[in-house]
Amino acid sequence: MIDTAGPATRPGAASRPRLRPAPSEPLAAAARRRRRSKRARTAAADLLGVLAWVSAAVAVLLWLVTPASRTVTGVGSVLTDAGIVAGLIGTDLTLVMLVLAARVPLIDRVFGQDNAIAVHRSLGKPVLYLLLAHGALLTLGYSAESAKSPVAETIALFSTPDMPLAYLALGLFVAVVVSSLVAVRRRLPYEAWHVIHLLSYAAVLVALPHMLSVGGVLSVGSWQRTYWIALYVLALGLIVLYRFVLPLVVTLRHRIRVTAVEPIAPGVVSIHLAGRALDRLGVEGGQYGVWRFWTARTWWHAHPVSFSAVPGSGHARITVRDLGAGSARLGRIRPGALVSLEGPYGLFTSRARTAPYLALVASGIGITPVRALLEDTDLRPGEATVLLRGTDADQQYLWDETVALANATGSTLFAMVGHRAHSRESWMTEEDVRRGVTLRSVFPRLLESDLYVCGPRVWSDLVVREARLAGVPEHQIHQERFE
Structure with a gap:
């Protein structure tokens, strides 16, 4: 020492x-x-967690009070009802996962974006199990009620409107969760993993027609249908606002560009940036941003990188280590390249x-x-x-x-x-x-x-x-x- x-x-x-x-x-x-401030953030984080689980409880409660929630008459109806409940909870938690990944400033301030993503990842397997149970229980329930074999019932379901989309959505969820397993992700290039992970958005959209077409469960004009449409609008709206619209506004407002790339050690460079009113980005020491460099070799890859110095009015700096093909390309960026920024994010601050x-x-x-x-x-x-x-x-x-x-x-x-x-x-x-x-x-x-x-x-x-x-x-x- x-x-x-x-x-x-x-x-x-x-x-x-x-x-x-x-x-x-x-x-x-x-x-x-600082302790008072911490208690306030903890209370807010607890409230957000409670709201997430309440949303799932409300989804089930709304179904229970609708005519579709019938009296149990046999094994088939028990399996069918269990499948519906599993689907409602699984879909609700899927939307919660999207909200956690939307980089909402409120969630970052009270919970931390890294913690939000950790919860997002932890929900992946339970959500997949619920959706698989949804499909399996409904198939078995319908099979028991119609006296058909599960295989024949599956073929019959596949021929009904919107069911092919439901099976496609389930397949996309399986691909996303499997690609996120540690053992699998380590073997995948980041670019391949990222493309597969984007399929979660497609899966949510593809599953929507199936949900709305189930007239007995989400009948037109019902409170349940209104509730689910509101959840979809909220989750997807937050994604669009904070993952696309706000970064575009920040990019146009601050016009960040690369001014120099300075090697500071083998495989490590500091990227110096310039822009307008960068001190108004609201960066606190210890935070990071998600950076996209608009060059032919880097525009498609976003990089979460910490600020290595607190930005001034016209300058900022990040320092990057070569940890793979994507980050290695950053060391070869030429001055003048335009930069997009999402953030700043993180609670690794004096706050x-x-x-x-x-x-x-x-x-x-x-x-x-x-x-x-x-x-x-x-x-x-x-x-x-x-x-x-x-x-x-x-x-x-x-x-x-x-x-x-x-x-x-x-x-x-x-x-x-x-x-x-x-x-x-x-x-x-x-x-x-x-x-x-x-x-x-x-x-x-x-x-x-x-x-x-x-x-x-x-x-x-x-x-x-x-x-x-x-x-x-x-x-x-x-x-x-x-x-």
Whole structure:
């Protein structure tokens, strides 16, 4: 463990630290204010979660009070009714998944876009099982009532209007969920996975005629039909507004373009951007945007990348590591290329703080949001401690700027360089493991600190695990994974 005492310099370093005056509010008072803000966000997040499940309950309740919800008369009707309920819940949760992926600013502010996407992914398998159960139970129920075999009933259903579209929608959902499995996704190029994932929108649209054609369940003029049309309009409207319309408005308003691509390490470049009133984008240090560079080789690929510096009125910067074919192309972009932006997103900011002290841990390209967060946070001397982690000198991206920021704000900064320990599962080097270094020894006020961790997933998970074992409350841990 090396205590870095003085600032380092790199020729051509991008931006001068943008420092704020030290805050006058006492640490304890600031912590209480942040905790109140955190409680308000938690309450709002809980309310959004409750509304999501209430929407599914309302869908079932509306069906139960309609004439289509008949008295159970036998095994066939039990299977049919169970299939209808499974379909209603599965379809409702599918629309919830679309809303979570719509990048709605309200959801990002109270829940965090990364958390929203995590919930979106977790719903994939349950939704698929419900939709498969919907098809299977209805087929078995109709088969029992008509005394036909399940195969004959399937053939009969397939010949009815809109049922081929229903089967197509189910097939698209299967393709989307299977492509999202970790074992499958690792074998697919990002471009192929992305195209397959876009099929979820097609699946929702393809399934709509089937839903509206089931007259006994969603009869014309019924409250149930009105409710489902409203859900579809809400979910698809949010997708159109926040994934397409708003990014177009931001692009036209700010006219962002590339001014320079600066190599800072092997496989790592800083992309310097210019535009109009970029300080009005509302970026907080630690946030990221979804970037699209309009060149012949990159226009079709959107990249979620953190701001590596807080934007000024006419300039901004992101720093990108070559992690695949898509990100490698960014290093070859020429100045003048136009840029689209979705965002900013993320709760990896000082707004999420609740404790009086700040602990920042970054590894590799995970330095980018940590450096911007340090730049954008009002700090007193001694309030923040920073730990930078790298395998070797080639992984010390933006360390010189981070050291300068730490010195200017009176923050303590440590650097840990070397390969991860092999003697045991650890996020530290072998030497530091032997010396008995721990998070508590690096951050003496760890339990009174908000801990921000950013780096490769396996590494950052190990840091977070040690923090939890040390007793750091869950609401004080903020993790941004770079994969």
